[in-house]
Amino acid sequence: MHALSHGTTSTPTTIAVPPALSLPAIEAAFPRRLHPYWPKLQGKTRAWLLEKRLMPADKVAEYADGLCYTDLMAGYYIGAPDEVLQAIADYSAWFFVWDDRHDRDIVHGRHAAWLRLKDRLHGALDSPIGHLDHEDPVVAGLADSVRRLYAFLPSTWNARFARHFHRVIEAYDREFHNRTEGIVPTVEEYLELRRLTFAHWIWTDLLEPSAGTELPDGVRKNPAYRRAALLSQEFAAWYNDLCSLPKELAGSEVHNLGISLIAHEKLTLEEAIVEVRRRVEECISEFLDVEKDVLRLADSLDDGTVGGKETSAAVRVCVGNMRNWFSSVYWFHHESGRYRVDSWDDRSTPPYVDNEAAGES
Template identity: 30%
Template sequence: MPESSQLNLRDRASFPSKILMPDIPGFTGQFFDVKLNPHWQEVETESYAWFKTYEIRSGSRGQDLCDTGLGQMAALVYPEADLLHLRPSMDFVIWLFAFDDLFDEGELRSDISGTRAAINNALDVLRNPDTAKPNSRAATSLLDLFNRMRLTASPATIRHFVKGAEIYMNAALKQNIHRTVDNVPTVQEYIELRRDVGAVQLAFAVLEYSLGLDLPDEVHSDPVMFELELAANDIICWTNDMYSFPIEHAQGDAQSLVFICMLNEETDLQSALNRVEKLTQERTHQFVDIKKRLPSFGSELEPQVAKYVRGMELWMQGSIHWAFTSPRYFGANVEKVRNTGIVEIAAML
């Protein structure tokens, strides 16, 4: 998709030099709280040291990841984890960004066979942690993280983690295959793939872990809970597609709902961005309405379900808040973007 002729035939140099970013945190902040884990600075140094030991992204690329403040992001998306569970949760966030970058901008970006091999090995260590042999730094570090989670996580949480990893990694492979063909999906096709490649199911399994929950499968299979998780997934992914598009634009990447709307609806970049903003607002209202329809899961499970739902809300708002405080997406201009909404994109061409 990013290398597709349909996109490259559009003259990217004709894009506006500036774009107005919607006030995403302002809107979602009307519905969801933001909270920072008070323990994060106690474990951040250890998490970064752990990441550098495995050199998933070595040298300047690894340091660049740390410099974006991923430790603080973990503290924002897992703000109610206790000290014991925060450290593995933070390691997970750093690992996920590093692993995902291998497909988005690293050596596996256009290597389908390499992507398939890396994913198969990573899934093998999760399915068979006591016997599988990791053959990469990414898989070795994942196994270390997973084994530490297994010490305190419930069997249900471990199952959900493995399932989430399977969904995410298989979608990442599919996305990389799309990068090699001339194919622009419909908006709905993209949304369905984005739900999986965004790794939200995996991140929510870590949410269960971070809170020490033991949610049986029937909670997640409940139709209303499934709808609620899907809405949260969409909000996380669509907001990410809005604030990450300058990077994707600079990389010539079309893996963004903004670009997909622009191509399918044959509109300009600002109109496409506004379209995704409207979709996100509608989805946020839907989340609030779906939450009201959640059934009772019984007196024993109800407190856990309440913590999980609040955790999803904190995850959504935490990730959005972090995007507008970290240099990850807007570089040195992040404060200007946060205050004015103006994003300069010409310099990124």
């Protein structure tokens, strides 16, 4: 199987997908799409990373396009207004930078620096305007991101997004503790934590500004809608675990579904890979079933009123983009330089990360 890379050139190039990671169901039933704004998106996010000092200029020039962060979002939020997609893409790029900072703080034992950053991120989320000029680029970057995201929908959506992201920050703190203490969570503990560290409900929340409306509680909490959203995110998190398992075992990581299965269910590495893959494939088949229920929900919402027709259309956009997440995540893992660990000079240090800029000073 091969991926068409749009990450660094205008002409797609072919990248092989390892047989152990290929998913024929994705390639057959989830056609890949890219938002037409993507070429501009890539350049503007690159400029934003520079402006906000989130990556050194040399790292941006050499690695930003090849990391394919904008490709991931442009393959997900199809139909979003350009300014919404730009805000989401910048926030996503910030999220990856923050994730790398968190990792470097763990690797270098910077407990005090992490606790300071955690508290500042909570503050920036609640008061973005007051943190736009913060001395720490990661704090200022989050403030700028959420300030823009908060402009698209009512305050009720903003409060929900903030509530969800506060929980993500605290989950990163739990991961910090587990990794520094060498604690491998049980399978159930890991699944609960992963839903937060992967920010399942944040990416789901962002479906709404992409569709141009805040969905009513009754729609968002509908069992079929919620199940479809969860399956799309679980697929992404577990496929990431499947792709990362050998690297994370080599790096003595403790957060990976496969590692929890090995440590607590006493599976061999080969059995753990089979089990993670089974769960990934189950997400695909279950989504295809529940997707039909969500489309029926959308039909039922179109009651002949203007509001009903608009809500019905928004639900169709949201579930369509949940579907897009499967293919976007799948190809991202085979195109992004983030996962080409075998090509790094030092397998323990990503070449696009600057340790000093990540908070050592």
